Amino acid sequence: MPIRLYNTLTRQIEEFKPLEGNTVRMYTCGPTVYAYAHIGNFRTFLFQDVLRRYLKYAGYEIRHVVNLTDVDDNTIRNSQAENVxxxxxxxxxxxxxxxxxQLLNLEEPEYLVRATDCIPEMVQLIQKLVDKGFAYLSEGSVYFKVAAFPAYGQLTHVDFSGVRTGARVDSDKYDKENARDFVLWKAAKEGEPFWETPFGPGRPGWHIECSAMSMKFLGETFDIHSGGSDLIFPHHENEIAQSEAASGKPFVKVWMHSEHLIVNNEKMSKSLGNFYTLRDLINKGYKPSAVRYLLVSVPHRKPLNFTFDGLHQAQQSIDRLRNFRFRLTKESFPAGESLTLQNRAHEARQKFEAGLDDNLNTAEALGAIFDMVRDGNTAMDRGEFREGDRGAFLDTLERWDRIFAVLxxxxxxxxxxxxxxxxSTAVDSAPVAVNETGNGHQGAGLIESLSDEEIEKLIAERKAARLGGNYARSDEIRTNLLKAGVILEDTKAGTRWKRK
RNA sequence: GGCGCGGUACCCAAGUGGUAAGGGAGAGGUCUGCAAAACCUUUAUACGUGAGUUCGAUUCUCACCCGCGCCUCCA
Incomplete structure (x- = not known):
């Protein structure tokens, strides 16, 4: 089955095929680096990660550009405030x-580029727009002339031609001909960083960087451009206008947007102050993999309500998956094989792939893998699982995890x-770090921790004690490890441990 | 007001014109030196409300109600 993706531009799910050959050229609006990105931002980056991972899975080569906006009002203001x-x-x-x-297992894009490293390309592009009559200079700044680009509004699906102008926006703030016009190049202000250009010293406007950078690395027309839904207007609309006006060619084939993360019925955003960074959650004791799982578990076109309960549920779900993989690799099974069982594993693979084919329906892919886990467990419990069945199940699991990356x-x-x-080294003195989270769940307490080697050593000692009937010592070790955040499980395949 | 997303069990969340995936939590059970964990089973006469189309609608149409987003910086 081909991959089908929802395209904001056409408002339809379309079969995906790269414009040229086997390579998918995609661009992602990255963060403005004036503060830590919050997990709402990461929902979008994670959706893009699933996208590129699945395209790779499907056999495509990826050429992916992520920009870093490192010059704007916020970065300038903050750096000046800190005198840096x-x-x-x-x-x-x-x-x-x-x-x-890295903590969230996001694959590295082929190009991760700072805006300020592409100033010449931006200047070139602006010059081209000026030459072609799509842009004009005013008071040292350069503006894009929306009226000169009739197709404006194609992504937003709004007809701007009849919209009154100048009435609502304080048009006297800038010397724009039309309130809809947007700035391509900002005239230098006293004390601010600037670059010398043919139209005077200044710095780039917000939208031009993405056009210049994407065209630099991907060409004038490329496959996929994605970002959060809040970027549709004006950012992406403006990108289309600038790029297509300059090149005279279609800019992007497929536009993809993710819905927002909601907290207490509000969009998570920096300006509202209702956000959590990854660091915040880690410090509360949650694992990065749980954050990844949660943010990826809801298909990208649906709003996702963030709660600590949800994070906790994500953690439990991952554990179930990891437990299954543990059994699969460590338990011993009778010789032979069962084609029926192996078929279950193949079915699960087809089902999760079908889910992802359908506009990256991660929820469906999740359902498929859990079905397989249950059937696998049942077969093991009934003694029906055979040595020769391992491979099929592991294969499906491994393939699934190439996309989800949480196992x-x-x-x-x-x-x-x-x-x-x-x-930390001292078992018995390891502090019990109990972090109460917003929802009353006990945090993992990952403040200090024992090394794997030390844990293994203690488990070996406990094993010896158990064999010798010294359950007092055995239980003591178990208790101490638990205090240090390590859970022991005596399974048929031996003692297994994991960190809380 | 314009444009868009959503309203499915206690919570999260798929999905289909023919009678509701999956995960979490709860309950019951299996295993175990004990314990924990793990595993299994189980949990929606029902899919925001009201009409309509249909042999049949949660799934299509219309109206309405509610939540959220964008329209200004924002993933």
Whole structure:
């Protein structure tokens, strides 16, 4: 089945096929790096990650550009407030963004580019627009002349031609000919960073960077452009206008937008202050994989209501999946194989692929994999599972996880890597970090932690104690480990441990 | 006002013109030195409200109610 995607431009689900060859060229509006990105932002980045992962899964080559807006009112204001050069200020948040991406298992795009590294391309593009009569200079700034581009409004599906102009917007603030006109290049202000250009010193407007950067790396026409639904207007509408006016060609084939994250019936946003960053959630004891799972579990065109209960549920769901994989790899089964069972695994694979084919319906893909998990478990419990059946189930699971990327139990390792957790050595003195979260769930307490080696050592000791009938010692070790945030499970395949 | 998204069990959430996936929670059970965990089973005469089309609608049409977003910076 071909992949079908909902296109905001046509308002229809369309069969996807790359414009040229086997390569998908896609562009993503990245963050403005003046603060930590919040998980609402990451919902969009995660949706894009699922998109690119599934396109790869389907056999396409990906050429993906993500921009970093490192010059705008906010970055300038904040860097000046801290008395730091703009570049140094934004470096900090770019680094944080990259860390968060790794924590959330976001694949690295082929091009991750700072806006300020593409100023010449922007200037060129603006010059072209001026030359072609789509832009005009005024008081040192350059504006796009919306009236010169009749197709304006095609993405928003609004006819702007009859809209009154100048009445509502304070048109005297700028010297624009028309209130709808938007700025391509802003004249330099006293004390602000600027670049020298043929139209005078200044800095780029918000929209031009995305046109210039996408065209630089992907060409004048490319396959997919995506972002949050709040970017449809004016940002993406303006991008289309600028790009198509300059090139005379269609800009983008498929526009994809994700709905917002909702908190207490409001959009999560920086301006409302109702946001959580990944750091916030990690510090409350939640695992990055749970955040990824939650944000990816609801198809991108539906609003997603963020709650701590939801995060907790996500964590439980991942555990169920990981538990199944543990059984699958560690338990021993009788020799032989069961074609019926293996067919179940193949069916599950087809079903999850069919779900993702359908405009990335992640919920359906999730359902398919859980069906398989239940059937697999049942077969194991009944003794019907055979050694030869492992492969089929593992294969489906592995394929599924190429998209979802939550099965690897590496949260702890990542938290250590990024400095959220300090390794500790003393078992009995390890503090019990109980973090109450908003919903009363007990946080994982990942403040300090034992190393894997130390845990394994204690488990070996406990095993010996149990074999010798010394249950007092065995239980003591179990209790101490639990206090240190490590849960032991005695399974048929031996003692298994995991971190809370 | 314009444009868009949504209203499915206690919570989250798929889906279909022919009678409701999946996850969490709850309940029951299996396993176990104990415990925990795990696993299994189970939980919607019902899909915002009212009409209409139909042999039949949660799924189509119309109206209405409610929540959210965009229309200004915003993923």
């Amino acid at each position: 050069p703009l570049r140094a200020y934004t470096d900090k948040y770019i680094e944080a963004f990259l860390d968060d991406r 690897e139990d590496d949260d702890h390792a990542k938290l250590v890597k990024f400095g959220f957790v300090k390794p």
